[in-house]
Amino acid sequence: MAPAIPGFTYHRVPVADGVSLNAAVAGSGSPIMLLHGFPQTHLMWRHVAADLAADHTVICPDLRGYGASDKPAATDGATYAKRTMAADVLTLARALGHERFALAGHDRGALVAFRAALDHPETITHLACLDVLPTLDMWEVMHGVTAAVGFHLYLMAQSPGLPERMIAASSDAFFGHFLDIWTNDPDAFPDDVRTAYLDACRDAVPSIVADYRASAGIDVDHDRADREAGNRLPVPVTVLQQDWGAALGFDAAALWSAWAPDLRHATVTCGHFMAEEAPADVAKALRELLAR
Template sequence: MGEGLELPDLFPGFATQRISAGGTDIHMRIGGVGPPLLLIHGYPQSHAMWHRVAPELAKHHTLIIPDLPGYGQSSIPPLSANHAAYSKRSMAKILVSVMETLGHTRFAVVGHDRGGRVSYRMALDHPERIERIAVLDILPTLEYWQRIDRAFALKIYHWAFLAQPAPFPENMIANAPRAFLDHTLASWTGDKSLASFSEEALAHYHAFFEQSDRIAATCEDYRAGAAIDVDHDAADQEQGRKIKAPLLAVWGNMGIAQGAETPLDTWARWAEDLRGKGLDGGHFVAEENPGALLAELLPFMTSRGGD
């Protein structure tokens, strides 16, 4: 963040740590007791999005809550022609390395939005590391691109906009970054407002999103999502590779993942051991409906085997 900038502490009692992996310094909050659980945020947010569910989860798990490369307070990998540094494969590898540095060779993971894409890529690329995985309001990247029609394109217009060559989308956003961020957040909620977000969390989101180099990093994330990430997904499908760890899919009934097929129909093509449920609200289930999310996450994370 900007030098000297003070942001609200949304995780009182949690440690703050930075770990270097793959040439990137990852900022994270760590707290709680029990088996390790990695929480990965999405766009256009930061680790702050977990603040409403972290206190209860921390009673049962040691939580590791990072900012993705380029987001929040983590360092910013350079942009490149193939966008490889922002591929979900690269981000997953970095976070696996971070977890290993912390002493966690096996762990559970929960990912929302872009963090959900990092999570399922992690489960496909590093199956020996992942005990359980939960994905919040997403479908696999390849599936989104394959199903885009008029209605879905309007719903996820940002996928094509943010993936345009640099610096077009970042320059457009930088003209009014707060307005763009607030519109994006509100438009993806169930009630189309900012009411679900605390002022403290919004302070975190605004602070990082008003930095031009971080806006560029988030666009690069989506360029990877329109190119190299699709290639990685397609290779898995062609080879019949599936996620082996038990997978919980949770989505907002008014969120982005809901479509003609139910999300479970789609995830069944990608996971061997699957369950899931839609919750009241929109895309930001951890902030719009934290109680209902916890009611799904806690029993899933503490159960064993395929129950």
Template sequence: MTTPFVIDNVTYHTIGGDAGVDLNVAVGGQGPAVVLLHGFPQTHYMWRHVAGKLATDHTVIVPDLRGYGASGKPVADDPGTYSKRTMGNDVIAITRQLGFDHFGLIGHDRGALVAVRTGLDHPEAVRYLGILDVLPTLDTWAVLHGVNAKVAWHLYLMAQPAGLPEKMIAAVGPEFFGSFLDAWDPTGTTFTRDERDYYVDSSVAAIDSIVADYRATASIDLDMDIADRERGAQLTMPVGVISQDWGSQLGFDASALWRAWAPDLTYQATGSGHFMAEENPDEIVAFITALATRAPAARHRGEE
């Protein structure tokens, strides 16, 4: 495997998450905490440009999600092992061990699903919530129908029972993961060749856990969203969404879907591709900075 890439000017820690899973966490800067969660098929390294800019006035906390990168990859012997609730509990464990009871939370793609679940389960901890280029689990499945669902073919593949999807992906691992990096990067210049290879290699080494993460989104995560919708649960903190304009292409209003979950919402479309934190980091830093100004003042441990 390519030597793992790291973010400059941060300190790396191994921190125990839910049930003691070892998590690889980069920490840098000083000030109010903001947690950055990566997406698929990537690692914490996708935040390298954004983290450095935010670290001038934030404590930036950038983990590899469980099952990805250099974090632990427990066997999915229980449906909850890779549920977004469990992964959100990892976030809470990380921040508390670093001394933060309150933090901003920004997620891209898979990390955004973790961020949403964390905001629903731990509203007292999340000061503001930023979402990059994804829909809530329940709404994702609801809007995928007919021929338009082909854009999310990998969701259906990895939703299948354990065994066959893992074997199929392993047979063409580099091609499978590389296809997403290529298709979702319209400029073809977002990654260097070494960076692309690093993401591919990291993902090939994590096939079982990545599939388990996706499988959870078609089962236990969906059940949680349905239960929250039925009881009228909402995200109570300021929420910002920045996304490609998938809604107009697939026939739905993404901002309306988000507003049903988040009354205090700002929504903006971007001209960047899916990997916007790497393609246009200045836009994402501005998005996060503006979102942070909408949040209540940060409180620190021991304050009333």
């Protein structure tokens, strides 16, 4: 059995036709939902969620296609579009009794959170995005040899078939590679958590690839439409990143500022998996966001 976040109650909530999300919930007070990244599940928030649950209602779901949530077959690009996944989390929040809530996401979850805040500004009160760029900006700044760090983005953007077969042939090695190279702290993942991540990914190769494929197609279209329309994030936004912007040759804070007029941008001294490597820093930043 996969590990759970201690003190949290687990729910299985229908959010769309044939799709239910697994969600861990605890605490009371103003609600905040925490969305995980790749190649993880809701467990990545275990430290931060326990901290915030002291005075907030905390909701930690597995995104569609990940963890113990349903993994519908991708019939078209919209199945795993961030717009679709954002609609999932809004439906989840409402089913749990929350019409308005704060939203924080890491990596893939941050892209879902970003889309939710753009599409549903009347619902999202605060937004935090951890160690990611908006999809359109990411594709625009990646080039040359520096783009090698994102080889998986290009692999999973290919047409259905080959990426799924290649990854499934050695899924533990593929997903474990990112757990190894993206962290500065080898102890960030206890054995049971690492095993849970690899088990979950092994069972979700087609949906994970579909999620990434959407980010090379329909998600770019949605971001571009918002940019051309001048749409911006109307809520307080916090962006945390590891120190990778300068190394890759772009100014992450400037890119985010174009989307977020009320932005606080900070660098955290850790690897990519900051909620597990530096949970106290992340929890502090989220509390400061919620106070704005």
